[in-house]
Amino acid sequence: xxxxxxxxxxTFEDLVALTRFLRSPGGCPWDSVQTHKSxxxxxxxxxxxxxxxxDQDDPVHMCEELGDVLYQVMxxxxxxxxxxxxxxxxxxxxxxxxxxxxxxxxxxxxKASDAEDALDRWDNVKRNxxxxxxxxxxxxxxxxxxxxxxxAEKLLGxxxxxxxxxxxxxxxxxxxxxxxxxxxxxxxxxxxxxxxYGDLLFAAAGVARTAKLDPEDALNExxxxxxxxxxKIEEAxxxxxxxxxxxxxxxxxx
Numbered sequence: 001x002x003x004x005x006x007x008x009x010x011t012f013e014d015l016v017a018l019t020r021f022l023r024s025p026g027g028c029p030w031d032s033v034q035t036h037k038s039x040x041x042x043x044x045x046x047x048x049x050x051x052x053x054x055d056q057d058d059p060v061h062m063c064e065e066l067g068d069v070l071y072q073v074m075x076x077x078x079x080x081x082x083x084x085x086x087x088x089x090x091x092x093x094x095x096x097x098x099x100x101x102x103x104x105x106x107x108x109x110x111k112a113s114d115a116e117d118a119l120d121r122w123d124n125v126k127r128n129x130x131x132x133x134x135x136x137x138x139x140x141x142x143x144x145x146x147x148x149x150x151x152a153e154k155l156l157g158x159x160x161x162x163x164x165x166x167x168x169x170x171x172x173x174x175x176x177x178x179x180x181x182x183x184x185x186x187x188x189x190x191x192x193x194x195x196x197y198g199d200l201l202f203a204a205a206g207v208a209r210t211a212k213l214d215p216e217d218a219l220n221e222x223x224x225x226x227x228x229x230x231x232k233i234e235e236a237x238x239x240x241x242x243x244x245x246x247x248x249x250x251x252x253x254x
Contacts, residue, residue, distance in 0.1 A: 152205035
């Protein structure tokens with residue numbers, strides 16, 4: 001039976017032991033019955049919470065959230081150890097080998113002149129190691145679980161390597177305006193507008209990439225501004241003794 005010893009300070013090895021203990025028959029009843037799929041969303045949520053701590057530049061919060069992400073890695077690796085397919089040592093071995101292979105300008109005879117050159121060499125090694133023979137294969141490898149705007153931006157980056165690129169952000173904006181007109185037409189004709197709307201969002205990601213903006217960050221910041229604007233209107237209504245926000249005040253949000 002797995003055991004775990006309480007200490008004043010813990011190490012990586014203690015986290016390995018604690019994870020095994022929690023998932024053992026004598027450990028936590030919840031942990032022991034989870035599967036990769038049942039805790040998949042937990043993994044995603046912990047990563048987003050770690051990203052929020054990074055955005056806040058809060059070292060205490062960041063340390064806590066990175067620990068939660070690390071535990072998710074340990075949890076999944078321990079399920080695989082139990083299944084006899086791999087363990088956390090295998091995970092560490094694989095990622096070290098990958099990092100060495102993708103840095104030939106550090107561990108081989110190649111040289112990288114700057115950060116951009118290093119990234120290009122990384123991408124080339126990745127394509128070769130993964131056996132991508134076409135640009136389409138490289139596009140198909142972009143994770144479908146990424147936030148949609150980030151995925152669109154990465155796909156456009158792959159397309160740029162094939163020679164497709166906008167000369168300027170204004171040219172990309174023209175493409176967005178064309179998609180806006182097509183969406184307007186679909187809505188006016190009361191047709192299915194989902195495809196046109198998707199194309200518009202994809203074009204918007206293209207504007208962001210060309211203008212060197214982060215589309216997810218930009219949309220999140222817009223959402224924050226919307227909350228603050230709504231808050232002011234709600235506070236104004238409350239100060240005027242109104243229980244509900246009048247529709248004419250909400251018009252300001254449009």
